[in-house]
Amino acid sequence: MVASLKQQVPTEAHPMRALRRRGDLRALRRRGDWVWWCVAAWTTTVEATAGEKNAKATTPYDLRPFEAVVIPRWLDRFGVDVEAGRFSYLPQPSQPATLYGTVDATHLLASCGRLPSHTATRAAWARTITEYRQAATGWFEDAAHDEPSARQPYHRSASSVAALRLLGASGDDVRAGPPRKVAALVAANNASAWEAVFDPLYYDACPSGKLDGAQNIHSCGQIIGAYAVLAAMLGTEDDDDEITPAFLEWWTRWLARRTDRAIGVLCPTNNGSLLDRVECLGGAMPTHAVELGLGLVDTLPSARALLDFALSVQNDTGGAWTMDADATLLGSLTLDGVFQVTRAAEQLVDTVLSRTAARASCTTVLDMAVPQLNDPEVVLGKYAQTSHDLPNVVAAVAECARAFPELVRTNWTWDCCAVYV
Numbered sequence: 001m002v003a004s005l006k007q008q009v010p011t012e013a014h015p016m017r018a019l020r021r022r023g024d025l026r027a028l029r030r031r032g033d034w035v036w037w038c039v040a041a042w043t044t045t046v047e048a049t050a051g052e053k054n055a056k057a058t059t060p061y062d063l064r065p066f067e068a069v070v071i072p073r074w075l076d077r078f079g080v081d082v083e084a085g086r087f088s089y090l091p092q093p094s095q096p097a098t099l100y101g102t103v104d105a106t107h108l109l110a111s112c113g114r115l116p117s118h119t120a121t122r123a124a125w126a127r128t129i130t131e132y133r134q135a136a137t138g139w140f141e142d143a144a145h146d147e148p149s150a151r152q153p154y155h156r157s158a159s160s161v162a163a164l165r166l167l168g169a170s171g172d173d174v175r176a177g178p179p180r181k182v183a184a185l186v187a188a189n190n191a192s193a194w195e196a197v198f199d200p201l202y203y204d205a206c207p208s209g210k211l212d213g214a215q216n217i218h219s220c221g222q223i224i225g226a227y228a229v230l231a232a233m234l235g236t237e238d239d240d241d242e243i244t245p246a247f248l249e250w251w252t253r254w255l256a257r258r259t260d261r262a263i264g265v266l267c268p269t270n271n272g273s274l275l276d277r278v279e280c281l282g283g284a285m286p287t288h289a290v291e292l293g294l295g296l297v298d299t300l301p302s303a304r305a306l307l308d309f310a311l312s313v314q315n316d317t318g319g320a321w322t323m324d325a326d327a328t329l330l331g332s333l334t335l336d337g338v339f340q341v342t343r344a345a346e347q348l349v350d351t352v353l354s355r356t357a358a359r360a361s362c363t364t365v366l367d368m369a370v371p372q373l374n375d376p377e378v379v380l381g382k383y384a385q386t387s388h389d390l391p392n393v394v395a396a397v398a399e400c401a402r403a404f405p406e407l408v409r410t411n412w413t414w415d416c417c418a419v420y421v
Contacts, residue, residue, distance in 0.1 A: 060409040061366045063112075063397070065374040067411055071114060073376050078105065078387045085125025089145050089387050099132040099142035099160065104387035106163040107421060111391065111398040113412035115166065126169035129160050138179035151219050153179075154226035158286075161233045162420040178230040186231050186247045194250055198224065202258050202268055210275070217266050221283030224266075225290040227251070229420045232294050252296045255287055264306025264344070277313050278323055278333060285336040286420060292343065293419030299347045307344035307354060310337050311361060319364035328368050329382070332421075335396040338365055339417060342403040359407075362400035366407060369397050392421060 080086040080097040087101030106125060109115045116122050132140045139153040140160040157179060177183060185197060201220040208216035228251050231244055260267045260280075266287065267280035284306075291297045300306060314320075314337055318327030321337035341361050345354035372378045373394070383390040399416035401408045408414065 060407055061370040062409045063370060063373065063401075063414070064409065064411055066370075066379075067112065067114070070373065070376045070379050071109075071112065073380065074108070074384060074390065075105075077380065077384055083121060083124065085121075085128040087387060091384065096144045097128075098145040098387075099129065099140060099156065100145055101387045102128050103156075103159050103163045104391050106166055107159075107418055108391040108394055110166040110418065111395045111416055112410075112414050119168075122167045123169075126164055126167045129164055129167075130169075132160065137181075138177060138183070151222045154223045154230075158222075158226035158229040158420040161229055162418040165233060166418055182227060182230045185227070186244055189243045189246065191250055194247065195254070198227075198251075198254055202266065208279075214269050216279055217268055217283035218279040219283075221266060222286045224255075225286030225420060228290050228294065228296075233419070248294070248296055252291060255291070256301050259301045261302045262305055263309040264300065264302035264304075265309065265340075274313075275323060277309075278321065281310060281313050281321065281340065282333055282336045285339060288340060288343065289417055289421065290419060293417075300344060303344040303347040306340055307348065307357070310340040310344065311357060313337060314341075314361060314364070319361075319368045328372070330369055330372070330393040330396065332392040334365065334369075335392040335399065335417070335421065338362065338396045338399045342399055346403070359404055362404055362407065365396060366400055369393070373397065395421060 075082060077091050078087045078089075078101055079092070080088055080095070080101070085102050085105070086097035087105045088095035089098040089101045089104075102125065106115070106129075116125065129140070132142055134141050140157040141153060142156070178186070185194065188194070201224050202215075202217070204215050206216045206218075206220040206223075207213050208219070210216075228248060231247055255266070258266055258268075260270060263270070263277075263280070265280050265284035267276070267283075269276050270280065288300055288306075291300065315322055315327045318329075320327060320330050321333040322329055322331060323333075324331070338361070342358050345351070345358035348354040372382070379390065383393055395416050395418075397408075398414040401410065401414035402416050
């Protein structure tokens with residue numbers, strides 16, 4: 001993952017900071033520094049609001065019960081042949097191993113630092129994943145779990161490639177070339193041809209019933225991100241390949257052009273409704289994570305607007321990012337929100353203020369999530385009906401552990417995130 005920009009401006013370079021340290025906002029006002037006075041007053045208010053949440057985190061949230069008790073029970077619930085990396089999508093007994101089962105297990109264990117330590121075992125898991133690649137098309141397919149969705153086979157294939165990367169796979173496992181459809185598009189080496197595919201993905205290729213037929217950028221965002229992942233991580237080893245880098249450079253510029261600068265995400269509808277905002281935030285995750293994960297950008301477009309937007313969508317009651325009636329129900333949207341809060345905050349010049357807001361956001365998430373994760377009955381009841389339910393919940397906590405390691409107590413090293421989730 002690209003190292004975050006944590007630019008620090010010397011304290012004395014900011015009269016605001018020097019005077020705020022003495023609690024003297026009036027001095028700024030008397031001097032006529034109206035801009036600094038307004039900013040100082042605003043930041044003091046924000047930090048005071050965040051202070052209560054941060055105070056909760058003086059004692060680290062203890063995730064060791066989850067590590068010791070819940071993870072083994074999850075592995076028993078979905079494991080078909082753990083040593084070979086074969087897991088089911090639905091709970092055992094008598095369920096077949098599936099591609100998503102293995103991919104989900106890989107992502108889950110990577111987040112909490114518990115992937116197999118032996119190289120041979122990791123190689124076996126990687127071989128299991130590559131068994132699902134179809135020679136004729138290059139897509140990763142699974143007849144035992146054929147999910148009918150507009151995002152397929154893109155999501156399934158990109159998630160598989162991201163899992164292979166987590167396992168440290170190399171050689172033929174990850175360099176066999178992208179799916180033929182992706183390879184043909186990249187090989188066109190023509191901006192007009194690329195726009196003909198990507199512009200509809202932005203505007204109207206994913207209509208949604210829950211949005212009254214309007215574009216669902218959440219679904220299309222997963223396809224947009226998958227193209228870049230599959231092109232970059234499944235390309236050839238030819239040192240003379242100049243087309244793939246050119247495509248990825250164009251893809252990054254296209255994203256920047258399409259990003260709504262007022263909120264920092266792709267949001268073609270932007271009608272202001274909560275549902276629309278949630279879907280736009282969700283659609284930004286598979287593009288922002290890919291940009292950072294592949295090292296295509298050092299900073300995200302409109303990081304300040306992104307931070308403010310992501311925080312505005314967080315549920316005040318439970319702390320999750322959710323449309324569910326249960327405000328404490330964690331899910332993939334919480335990962336989307338946490339990731340974009342923490343990464344945007346790390347890229348802003350005012351890192352003290354931004355990290356204060358991000359830390360408060362993470363504290364709220366941990367306050368809600370950790371008791372649930374440490375209770376095996378809650379996890380198995382709410383987050384283990386399929387193998388896909390838990391990994392992103394854990395990844396959200398892992399992102400907070402990465403950004404603020406002092407907030408958690410673990411036996412393993414938690415980290416986030418895969419280049420595509």
